[in-house]
Structures are given as structure tokens and as C-alpha cells.
Amino acid sequence: MSFGGQTPTIVVLREGTDQSQGRGQVLSNINACLAVQSTVKGTLGPYGGDLLLVDENGRQTITNDGATVMKLLDIVHPAARILTDIARSQDAEVGDGTTSVVVIAGEILREIKEHVEQGVSSQVIIKGLRRASTMAVNKIREIAVNTAEANQRDTLLKLAATAMSSKLIHRNADFFTKMVVDAVLTLDQEDINEGLIGVKKITGGALQDSLFVNGVAFKKTFSYAGFEQQPKSFTNPKIVCLNVELELKSEKDNAEVRVEQVSEYQAIVDAEWKIIYDKMEACFKTGASVVLSKLPIGDLATQYFADRNVFCAGRLASDDMERVCLATGAKVQSTCSDIREEHLGTCAVFEERQIGGERFNFFEGCPAAQTCTLVLRGGAEQFIAEVERSLHDAIMIVKRAIKNRSIVAGGGACEMEISAYLHGYADEKVPHKQQTIIKSFAKALEVIPRQLCDNAGFDSTDILNRLRVEHRKGNRWAGVDFVGQGVANNMEKFVWEPALVKINALQAATEAACLILSVDETIKNQESQQPQGPQRGLPPGAAQRALRGRGRGMPRR
Missing domain, CATH: 3.30.260.10 (TCP-1-like chaperonin intermediate domain)
Incomplete structure (x- = not known):
């Protein structure tokens, strides 16, 4: 229905809601992700630099670990946040290669940015990237070396x-x-x-x-008077692990006990002492030389065990107690009344030693050792x-x-081999416009050896040209040689990486790029907008401001 030939304006979203859409929005998202990439790419490789990150409380962190940088960067741009989330998934899944994910994803976006500007549909680009990623992963699996028979x-x-x-x-x-x-x-x-x-x-x-x-080592726990009289070393000790409090407790607030005469009061006091003495005697009768508990072991129990040449430690952290049980074979008991022989653990040597300014308790030579301590x-x-x-x-x-057990060579060798393969495949078997997308993906993979060279101060243009020549000759493991500042067979140089890391990094980077390309509209509620956030139609220079607290050695202003 029309009014006077004009369509009425329908307001669906609350006033003040920011709507950004179209090609400009996609380019804005790409620029924000490139800002994240430029932050972390300097940390890649053996000669990568460190970042000094200062949080809002003034706490400093010096690191070149990609996962830590992604966690500490205070990123406000929503698309850039997607990139960091996917990069952190790499850390959770594989544990390494987080920086590579960000660098590759950023470079893929940089290469296909030109196609977006020329009006190529995002869905065409995404389809091409997914196809290239699938071929790259299959190629890695094909060339990977199986080490199952090796030492x-x-x-x-x-x-x-x-x-x-x-x-x-x-x-x-x-x-x-x-x-x-x-x-x-x-x-x-x-x-x-x-x-x-x-x-x-x-x-x-x-x-x-x-x-x-x-085995297990942990810092000496809080101790009471009498602790120094306890022995600090045992050979083949029996160990009992408790979740029991061996301490006389004061009455609860507002507790009330009515007694008629002094003897009744004395009976209550004697009962309290009898309870704790029965617990301590039960522990001693097990023949254990070491008594550990998650709950406090007070001064009375500490002195009791010291008089009988038994070591005790209370307020033990849950994870330390779990590892002691795994290593020694002990089982945590919630009562002292029924501790049997099979509930006790043992180890070859127990010792308390001074390490630096701290005293540590060591359980070594454990029979069931499925844990260790660094x-x-x-x-x-x-x-x-x-x-x-x-x-x-x-x-x-x-x-x-x-x-x-599959491995590939590092130092950019794997990426250069896949890049050369994709270039050849695109020229021969992809006639339509997806050819340029696959070629852009192949070119983006060269960012790894190039960035490795840049961070090491090498001539990246010269080394990349030499790498391209080597891979066209069929030397699939040719990569950057950091010792000779040139090109070498990195498989023979023992620069190895698990194939799983490369596969997961490529898949995660492609997924991040496709997800960011598929977003062509951002709707931000007025309440969720932050004054430091990026504005609509973010130009490349301003994209850097999407990162708060970015910069080497520069605290956040």
C-alpha cells in the first residue's frame, strides 16, 4: 500500500543503531584483519622479535607466542575478533602454529582484496578458496614423510x-x-x-x-610449630593421602552447649581431643612415613607426627594431590577409620630440598609414574x-x-611446494575465473618464507626467487636456510614439523578468511558501541586503530 505514490519509511531497528553493509563493509573487515596480521607477523620464525604487551592494570608481558599475543590484545573490531578466535582454536587443537594461522589468513585476505574491489562476488571467492585449501591439504598428505619405522x-x-x-x-x-x-x-x-x-x-x-x-615436586606447604623436627628424607616410604582436617577447630558462630556441671564441660573437651587423637593414631598405625592432606594439618598433629618420625604436609593443592596419587598409587581417603594397605602409595625416594629461595618436596622413583614435574x-x-x-x-x-607420525619440512619448504603445485594446477585445469582465486591463494602461501626472511634480515626477494626455481626443479623440501642465509634441503637439515600442524593451520586460516568474506553487513546496537571502536568505512591507515594497546614497547594510552 502506498501513500501519495511514496513508500513509507519503516523503522525496524532502534534509533542510533549503526548499520554498515556492502562492499565497503567487507573491505573494512579485511583492513582490520590486516592490522592484526601486521601486529604478530614480526614474531614469526627463529629470528622473530618479541612483543611487549601492557594491560590496563600496567602488568607487562614479553612474548612472541602467537596464542598469548592473541589472548592479550584488546581488539574491538568484531571481524578482527573472529580472526583471533579461530587462531586460538589452533592453539587448543594443535598447540602450535597460531602465528602462522594469523599470517596466512591475513595474506589470503590481502591477495583477494583486489578481487573484492573489482566486484567479484564473495561467494565465488569463498568457493575458490575452499577448493584451493582442499587441494593444498591433499598435497600435504601426499608429500608427508611417515616416521613410523624410524627411531x-x-x-x-x-x-x-x-x-x-x-x-x-x-x-x-x-x-x-x-x-x-x-x-x-x-x-x-x-x-x-x-x-x-x-x-x-x-x-x-x-x-x-x-x-x-x-615424579612429583611441589613447594613446601604452610607449616606449624614442630615441622622442623620432622624427618626430611625417606627411602621407600609409605604415603597416605587424606581429605581430612587434622586440627582442633574453634566452635562455630552462635554455637551453644548447655552444661549443668564442670565435669560435663570437661567431657565435651575430652571428646574433641579424643576424636583428633584417634584420627592421628589411625594414620600412624598404617605404617605411613608421609601423611598428605588437602585440608589443614594443625600444630597438634604436626608435633604428634614429628615425635613419631613421620612427615606431614597439609593444605596441598588439588592438582598436586592428584599427581601424587597417580605417581605413587595412593588413593585419597575421606576418613581415617578405614585406611587399608592398598590405599597407601610408595616411591623410591622422598626428600625435601632447597631450590633457590624455596623448599620443595620431591617424590621420585615412583612405580606408577604417569606424571612428572618440570x-x-x-x-x-x-x-x-x-x-x-x-x-x-x-x-x-x-x-x-x-x-x-607424518612430518614435513619447515622453514617455508612445505608452503613453497604447495604454492608451486597450485600455480601449475590452476594454469592447466582451472579455465574459468576461479583460476585467479586459486593463484591468489598460492601466492598468499609465500608469505611464510618471505616473512621468515624479513624477520631474519635476509634478502627475501632473492631467496624467494631461488626457492621458486628449486621447487620447479622438483626439490620439494627446499626451504630457507638460516645458518647459510640461503636455500637448503630442510628435510636433511632436520627442520621438521608434524604434517598435522600444517594441515590444521591451512584449514583454520582458510576458514577465517571465508568467514570474514561472508560478512557483508554489521549491525551494532548503540549500547554495545565503544568510543575507541573503528568507524564505518575504515580506511587502511585507520585500521591500525582497531587494535588498542598495540605496539612494541608502547603502553596503551
């Missing part, structure tokens, strides 16, 4: 060393690769739960002072925290490599 430990050491090559600890890679592989091989190989690898951080000392404990040393807290992040990535790589 497993040697393969895992080389994979862990490659994962650490871009980390802060790469100078001590030999020391830490052995530690990481030993840690993962300690776990149950059917269900490798990396959460059972305890990590304890102690400031002071050198990196080489870090320890691998084939005690990390270093000069500053931020330094040790970055070491922990580096080891986490290496542990995840080793974990995936045990379950998936």
Missing part, C-alpha cells in the same frame, strides 16, 4: 627442537628438548594428558638449573613465564607427533 625418540627430539627454534629458549634447545620428550613419554601413551605435567617456577639461577623430576629456573618472572609458554608449544608438538 621414535630421535624424531620427537628433532620435532621439539624445530618447535623451540622460534622461542626464547632456542639457545638452550638441546637441554630443553630432552626434558620435553622425557616429560611426554612419561605420560600414559594411550591418553596423553599434558595437564599431568606439573610446571613449577622458581626465580633465580640459570636456565640450565631447571630440573626434570620423574622445575623451571630463570632470572625474572616474565622470563620464566615465557619459557613455560615455549615448553607448552613443544610439548603439544611432541604429543601430536606421537599420535600422527
Whole structure:
């Protein structure tokens, strides 16, 4: 129905709602994602730099770990946030390659930006990208080398060393690769739960002072008077683990007990003491030399056990208690009245030792050891925290490599081989307009070796040309040689990565690019708009402002 030949304006959305749509919106989203890419691409590779991130509370984090950067960046642009979420999924799924996902996804968007500007439909581009991604993944599976028959430990050491090559600890890679592989091989190989690898951080000392404990180690718990009289070392001790409080408690608030005479009051007091003494005697009669509890063990119990040459520790953290039970075979008891022989655990050696400025309890030589502990040393807290992040990535790589024995060469070799394959395939077998999309995808993959060269200070144009020539000759594992500043066979140089990491990174990057391209309208409610957020039709220069707190060494203003 019309009024005077004019269609009436229908207001559906609340006044003040921001609507951005069309090609300009897609380009705005691409620019925001390129801003995220430019933030993290400098951290890629063995010579990548670190980022100093300062949060709103002034807490500093120095890292080049992609997952940590994505977590700490305060991003307000909704499309850029999609990219960071998909990148973090790579960390959850594989544990490494987060930076690669962001860099590849950003470069795919950069390459197809020209097609968007020329008016090519987003759906045509998405279809082409998905086709290219499928062919790339199939090619990786085809060229991957199976290491099932090789020495497993040697393969895992080389994979862990490659994962650490871009980390802060790469100078001590030999020391830490052995530690990481030993840690993962300690776990149950059917269900490798990396959460059972305890990590304890102690400031002071050198990196080489870090320890691998084939068992459990934890910081000395809160202790009462009489603790120093307890023995601090046992051989083949019996261990009892409790979830029981061995402490005299004051009455609850507003508690009331009415008594007629003093003897009745004394009977109540005696009953309280009898209860706790019965608990302590029950623990002692088990023959246990070490008593651990999640709940407090008070001064009375501490002195009682000290007089009988028994070690006790209360207020033990739940994760430490879980790992002690796994390692020693003990079972947590919620009562002291029925502790049997099969509920006790044991280990070869229990010892309390001084590590730096802290005292630690060590349970070593455990019979059922399906857990271990890494005690990390270093000069500053931020330094040790970055070491922990580096080891986490290496542990995840080793974990995936045990379950998936296929490997490829790193240093940009895999990406260059796929790029050369896709260029040839597009020229021969894709006659229509999807050819340019596949070629753009192939060109985008070259960003990995190019960025590796840029971060190392090499001539990226020269090395990329040499890599293209080598791959056209059929040298599929030719990649960037960081030692000789040129080109080398990275499979022979033992620069290895699990094929799963490459496959997952490509799939995640393609998924991120397709998702961002499919968004051609953004509706923001007035309440959810933030004054720092990007404006409609964001130009490339202004895209950088979509990141709050970005910048190396620059605190957020």
C-alpha cells in the first residue's frame, strides 16, 4: 500500500543503531584483519622479535607466542575478533602454529582484496578458496614423510627442537628438548594428558638449573610449630593421602552447649581431643612415613607426627594431590577409620630440598609414574613465564607427533611446494575465473618464507626467487636456510614439523578468511558501541586503530 505514490519509511531497528553493509563493509573487515596480521607477523620464525604487551592494570608481558599475543590484545573490531578466535582454536587443537594461522589468513585476505574491489562476488571467492585449501591439504598428505619405522625418540627430539627454534629458549634447545620428550613419554601413551605435567617456577639461577623430576615436586606447604623436627628424607616410604582436617577447630558462630556441671564441660573437651587423637593414631598405625592432606594439618598433629618420625604436609593443592596419587598409587581417603594397605602409595625416594629461595618436596622413583614435574629456573618472572609458554608449544608438538607420525619440512619448504603445485594446477585445469582465486591463494602461501626472511634480515626477494626455481626443479623440501642465509634441503637439515600442524593451520586460516568474506553487513546496537571502536568505512591507515594497546614497547594510552 502506498501513500501519495511514496513508500513509507519503516523503522525496524532502534534509533542510533549503526548499520554498515556492502562492499565497503567487507573491505573494512579485511583492513582490520590486516592490522592484526601486521601486529604478530614480526614474531614469526627463529629470528622473530618479541612483543611487549601492557594491560590496563600496567602488568607487562614479553612474548612472541602467537596464542598469548592473541589472548592479550584488546581488539574491538568484531571481524578482527573472529580472526583471533579461530587462531586460538589452533592453539587448543594443535598447540602450535597460531602465528602462522594469523599470517596466512591475513595474506589470503590481502591477495583477494583486489578481487573484492573489482566486484567479484564473495561467494565465488569463498568457493575458490575452499577448493584451493582442499587441494593444498591433499598435497600435504601426499608429500608427508611417515616416521613410523624410524627411531621414535630421535624424531620427537628433532620435532621439539624445530618447535623451540622460534622461542626464547632456542639457545638452550638441546637441554630443553630432552626434558620435553622425557616429560611426554612419561605420560600414559594411550591418553596423553599434558595437564599431568606439573610446571613449577622458581626465580633465580640459570636456565640450565631447571630440573626434570620423574615424579612429583611441589613447594613446601604452610607449616606449624614442630615441622622442623620432622624427618626430611625417606627411602621407600609409605604415603597416605587424606581429605581430612587434622586440627582442633574453634566452635562455630552462635554455637551453644548447655552444661549443668564442670565435669560435663570437661567431657565435651575430652571428646574433641579424643576424636583428633584417634584420627592421628589411625594414620600412624598404617605404617605411613608421609601423611598428605588437602585440608589443614594443625600444630597438634604436626608435633604428634614429628615425635613419631613421620612427615606431614597439609593444605596441598588439588592438582598436586592428584599427581601424587597417580605417581605413587595412593588413593585419597575421606576418613581415617578405614585406611587399608592398598590405599597407601610408595616411591623410591622422598626428600625435601632447597631450590633457590624455596623448599620443595620431591617424590621420585615412583612405580606408577604417569606424571612428572618440570622445575623451571630463570632470572625474572616474565622470563620464566615465557619459557613455560615455549615448553607448552613443544610439548603439544611432541604429543601430536606421537599420535600422527607424518612430518614435513619447515622453514617455508612445505608452503613453497604447495604454492608451486597450485600455480601449475590452476594454469592447466582451472579455465574459468576461479583460476585467479586459486593463484591468489598460492601466492598468499609465500608469505611464510618471505616473512621468515624479513624477520631474519635476509634478502627475501632473492631467496624467494631461488626457492621458486628449486621447487620447479622438483626439490620439494627446499626451504630457507638460516645458518647459510640461503636455500637448503630442510628435510636433511632436520627442520621438521608434524604434517598435522600444517594441515590444521591451512584449514583454520582458510576458514577465517571465508568467514570474514561472508560478512557483508554489521549491525551494532548503540549500547554495545565503544568510543575507541573503528568507524564505518575504515580506511587502511585507520585500521591500525582497531587494535588498542598495540605496539612494541608502547603502553596503551
